[in-house]
Amino acid sequence: MTQIISALSEISDRYEALFVDLWGCVHNGVTAFPEAVAALQAYRATGGIVVLVTNAPRSRHEVAKQLVKFNVPEDAYDDIATSGDSGRSAMFQGAVSSKVWFIGQPHDQPFFEPLSLIDNPVDIEQVALEEAEGIICCGPFNPHADPSEMRGQFLYAKQKGLKLLCANPDIVVDRGETREWCAGALAQLYTEMGGESLYFGKPHPPIYDLARRRLAALKPGIADIGILAIGDGPHTDIMGAMGEDIDSLFITGGLARAETKTATNPDGAALNDYLAKENIAPQFSIGMLR
Incomplete structure (x- = not known):
């Protein structure tokens, strides 16, 4: 107890x-x-x-x-x-290939800044979903929208066999008094739909x-x-x-x-x-x- x-x-x-x-x-x-x-x-x-x-x-x-x-x-x-940092290290080692579809907001772009600790890092290119070989998810496009709005895109991604790198396993956080969805909610949905999600944060x-x-x-x-x-x-x-x-x-x-x-x-x-x-x-x- x-x-x-x-x-x-x-x-x-x-x-x-x-x-x-x-x-x-x-x-x-x-x-x-x-x-x-x-x-x-x-x-x-x-x-x-x-x-x-x-x-x-x-x-x-x-x-x-x-x-x-x-x-x-x-x-x-x-x-x-x-x-x-854990997720960036995996990304630059090619965990989800080099051409990635990015899910997140503009303030998440520093995720793609070079990481000097990795020898011979993979050259990461952000592309449209149709061209992607993997997915990087830092959080929802809209943290207040229900994650289920991503079902259509996730179904397409799953059929292509894309791996999703989840940069934040949290499901929700409270910003002040307002609850927001996090990347973990999207990764959870993708996994439930049969896709493969890779996690690098707690737990x-x-x-x-x-x-x-x-x-x-x-x-x-x-x-x-x-x-x-x-x-x-x-x-x-x-x-x-x-x-x-x-x-x-x-x-x-x-x-x-x-x-x-x-x-x-x-x-x-x-x-x-x-x-x-x-x-x-x-x-x-x-x-x-x-």
């Missing part, structure tokens, strides 16, 4: 490093949560290491720029591991491999038992941590705030019902990171 805590400081001395989700945990897509920022700053002041692990479909450098806009200070974290192994490399560059030798994963996504943050055998702290006041009846903290009975329904088992739970 999960332990409900009131502050990160109650358990933080058990861990040498944190893998911390961003959206719904540190910010809401508009601005930072001050208590979350303060908690991370306090943890780092004790010598702990904070690696932000996000399903953002962009590089860590682009995420860092975004964090400045959201008022998340640099002293709240040590490094960033992104689904975008899948590639992003955790990247996060561990980022952590090892900061302080070698930290074992998984010394890492705590923090996030609000039951099927990304918590299920991913379970798959990696890493302890987790579930932020109930994010995507599951209604189901867990979270005010300051979740209702115990509602939380346990929710965890059983979603088949997840975080070691700890808290309303919001603080």
Whole structure:
């Protein structure tokens, strides 16, 4: 059974490093949560290491720029591991071939910027669906439209045998008070229709491999038992941590705030019902990171 805590400081001395989700945990897509920022700053002041692990479909450098806009200070974290970087690495190694149909918005175009870490990278060309040999999906064309509007194009893509590289496995996020669809919803639909989707963010192994490399560059030798994963996504943050055998702290006041009846903290009975329904088992739970 999960332990409900009131502050990160109650358990933080058990861990040498944190893998911390961003959206719904540190910010809401508009601005930072001050208590979350303060908690991370306090943890780092004790010598702990904070690696932000996000399903953002962009590089860590682009995420860092975004964090400045959201008022998340640099002293709240040590490094960033992104689904975008994992996905870009796979793309430039030819995971979905060289001619790709891009699904996303103009602000997602940095996904295609060169990645110097890859030797002999594939030359990626964005083309129309009819000419494509693969699909890159950073998110819906319209994040407020039902993913089912893509069925026609996905049926054509599936019949052509195109693989879809999903740069963000999240299904939904809350931007302020507005819920938006993410790339994961499209990849899920494509898979349900018989297409093949490739994932590189939480809860899948590639992003955790990247996060561990980022952590090892900061302080070698930290074992998984010394890492705590923090996030609000039951099927990304918590299920991913379970798959990696890493302890987790579930932020109930994010995507599951209604189901867990979270005010300051979740209702115990509602939380346990929710965890059983979603088949997840975080070691700890808290309303919001603080």
